[in-house]
Amino acid sequence: MSPSRRLVGDPPRPIDPLIEVWAAGLAIHRVHGADRRATSFSPGPRPLTRFAFFGDPIVPVLYGAEGEEAAVAETLLHDLPTVGGRLVPERYRGRVVSGVLPQRELRLAQLHGGGLRRLGARATNLTDTSAAHYIRTVRWADAIHEGTDLDGIVWMSRQWNNQKAVMLFGDRVGSRELSVAPTLGRSFATAEGFEWLATLCQHLRVVVIPPW
Numbered sequence: 001m002s003p004s005r006r007l008v009g010d011p012p013r014p015i016d017p018l019i020e021v022w023a024a025g026l027a028i029h030r031v032h033g034a035d036r037r038a039t040s041f042s043p044g045p046r047p048l049t050r051f052a053f054f055g056d057p058i059v060p061v062l063y064g065a066e067g068e069e070a071a072v073a074e075t076l077l078h079d080l081p082t083v084g085g086r087l088v089p090e091r092y093r094g095r096v097v098s099g100v101l102p103q104r105e106l107r108l109a110q111l112h113g114g115g116l117r118r119l120g121a122r123a124t125n126l127t128d129t130s131a132a133h134y135i136r137t138v139r140w141a142d143a144i145h146e147g148t149d150l151d152g153i154v155w156m157s158r159q160w161n162n163q164k165a166v167m168l169f170g171d172r173v174g175s176r177e178l179s180v181a182p183t184l185g186r187s188f189a190t191a192e193g194f195e196w197l198a199t200l201c202q203h204l205r206v207v208v209i210p211p212w
Helices: 002-006 069-071 114-118 131-147 191-203
Strands: 019-022 027-031 061-065 095-102 104-108 150-158 163-170 178-180
Touching: 002 019, 027 069, 069 095, 095 191, 104 114
Parallel strands: 104 150
Antiparallel strands: 019 104, 027 061, 027 095, 061 163, 095 178, 150 163
């Protein structure tokens, strides 16, 4: 039996998660390519992530986080060593951080705190696993999508565990129900954006290789 099968159990079916409300107008920060709209959903089917992709047809998803730090940690720093590491220009060149504002309340399955206990799960068995276990953790998103009418999932970021991570189901939340926050966001192609990224990473002992 593989380590992933031992670590991550199957979701309960039927599934009855705690519901967490993400308020209308509360920003969701996300890192994405500068050539993509901040409100666009990833269509899949690759790459495999913690809670995507699943469904037939495949359910598009939008990942984000409570703060810029978690958004960067969950994307640009995701595959770096726990201690140290080097962030090369190919990883951040052409990327931006945006703030997305839901135009209505979002009802999310809570996979942190009491929400985990309600479902008989632990963070170490679901939201705090390595990428090797995604083939199993994605089944929880599938079960939540199939068994509820919720808009997505919220949990504590594994990479920045004092901020929440969010994933929205693209067949429940439309791009038109999201707007871009004009006062939030930064591009790593600018001197100011690069300096912010380099300073954040310096605190983490991650070396950012300049693009020049």
